[in-house]
Every structure is written in structure tokens, then in C-alpha cells.
Amino acid sequence: MTAFTATVTVRLKRGVLDPEAETTQRSLERLGFDLNDLRSADVFELDLDADSADDAAERAEEMAERLLANPTIHDYDIEVAQAE
């Protein structure tokens, strides 16, 4: 077993309203910053032991499907790196 870190990034699907991101963008604009768009995402870094990077990615995907993301409104992607 090797130690891996799987990074799961959970984003709202295009077209799903994100009032928090809109508020953040407006607050930045009120502070004088000029920006075209702001999107927010949640990241989960999972430390786990697995036989291979593929195995770690598969388990992270299962966790995303079961709990971390809501497939109705979220997209997610997964990156796996061997833990240092």
C-alpha cells in the first residue's frame, strides 16, 4: 500500500446560480477591483492508502459520487498524487 493524496475539486455546473460567488465578485468590485467573472469551487484533499494511483482515483471518485458532490448540480474532477 502506498500513501496517495487525491484532490477532488467540486464545481457548480454551468448555468447553476452561485449567489455566493456573485456577492464575492460584487464586493471585490466595490473595493475597486475590476474583474470579468468569478467562479468558486470546493476542494477536498483526501489522504488515503491504496495499491495504485488508479485505485486511489477510483475510491476518490466513489466518495465524490456518494458524498462530496451532488451530481444534479455539481461537476467534479480528481487528481491523484503520491504523498510526499
Added chain:
Amino acid sequence: MTAFTATVTVRLKRGVLDPEAETTQRSLERLGFDLNDLRSADVFELDLDADSADDAAERAEEMAERLLANPTIHDYDIEVAQAE
């Protein structure tokens, strides 16, 4: 002016309690997943026009300092890429 996307990742500093991450980890364990640790982070993707990648990074850093991160409890890092 070129269009850039600056990705600001905001993490809790080591030692700062993260009850939400602990709850998520426990929920995953209750679902039968085995993991050593779970950390969460917030990501902001900022679309902005700037003269150079350095200029975009500098402005993203200012936004992190002023609003996106709380320097008392957060660390952040910034990656800039030219928008497609």
C-alpha cells in the same frame, strides 16, 4: 490587455481546527471509506484582463489579502493562466 484566469486557493493554516472537514471525513468513514486525513479548501477562479501574467497575479494577491482570505487563519496560493 490579455484575458487571464487567476486561481486563488484558500486553505486553513495548519493547526486551525476545521470542524466541517472533520465532519465530512467522519461521514465518509461511516459510509465505509477508509482515509487518513481530509482537508478542505476554497478556490476562487478570477477572470480578469491584465497587461501580463505578473500583473494578473499581483492583482489576485491584493484581492486575496483584502477579501478572499483572512490572513489570521488562512494561507493562500495563486496560479495564473492565460484564458482560452
